[in-house]
Amino acid sequence: MGFDDLRSILLSERETGKLLQISPDIFDRTHAEIAALLKKVYAIEDPLSDEARALIEETIAIKETMHELFSIRSRKILALAIMHAEGNYYDREEVKRMLPAEHEMFDRVASGLEECQGILLNNAKQPLVPPLPAVLRGIESAEDEGDTVYTEVPAAPEDAEPQSPVSSSAAPPLTPPYMLVRVLQDMDTFMGVDGRIYSLAKGDIVTLPERNASVLSDRNIVIGITLPSCK
Known part of the structure; x- marks a missing residue:
């Protein structure tokens, strides 16, 4: 399209x-x-x-x-x-x-x-909400001769794999690697390769996609920042 x-x-x-x-x-x-x-x-x-x-x-x-x-x-x-x-x-x-x-x-x-x-407007009663402890414990309600009977829902085995609502065939989002930089001069607003809009001014410390950061670094517009490693 x-x-x-x-x-x-x-x-x-x-x-x-x-x-x-x-x-x-x-x-x-x-x-x-x-x-x-x-x-x-x-x-x-x-x-x-x-x-x-x-x-x-x-x-x-x-x-x-x-x-x-x-x-x-x-x-x-x-x-x-x-x-x-x-x-x-x-x-x-x-x-x-x-x-x-x-x-x-x-x-x-x-x-x-x-x-x-x-x-x-019609003063209709709101639907009844199940008792809070019952909701928290994850129980089911069943009707037994007009009385409400609560039965525990069996817990999932500890080694059971969690069910994901997302299809396993779904591709993960494309995320470029990022780099921490300091901006050395004001520059025009631009869109990074990650699809985000960046408005940078001199003195800003930001994370940019590595490809954008590399190009700007070659032009002396930004300088990379390396954080000290924790020991």
Whole structure:
């Protein structure tokens, strides 16, 4: 998903008050484009070159456009959720145009509003909360002839491996090595190879990606700092 295509979608979404139909994988493709651009930045020997700067500026533009698209669509979805919770008319076709994650957000917000209305406006009782000690001990409740019976949940074996909610096939985030430096002179704001924006002034002591620090050190803009080892 290139910047021009994403920008066109944003402009269309901005010009209309209704939620538009967009590709279900638009955000996935945008993230893939950002990753591809950053990969090109990492491959450039001089991360402060004009080529690297152009790629970084394109990356920033795509991120900002993606965030604005999300913001505009979220405001529309929140408005629909409020109308739904208040029982007012709203276009059901707009709900059909939501992405799966957006539809889940709509359901959660609408459900939360309806529950809050019941408590505050209709004097509905709040759901009972299990006894605190029971929650802390991790027990289950079962109904036995109208009485609540608590039974202990068996503890996991000590040698059992913890279950992770993240798929084992998920790749770890790409994190470049960092270097502690002292800034020797003021410099323009720039984006590091880690995707962060840096605004540095003379006298600052910061950690920078090693590639950026190396280039700035060669230009006598920063100097590396070596911390004494603890014995």
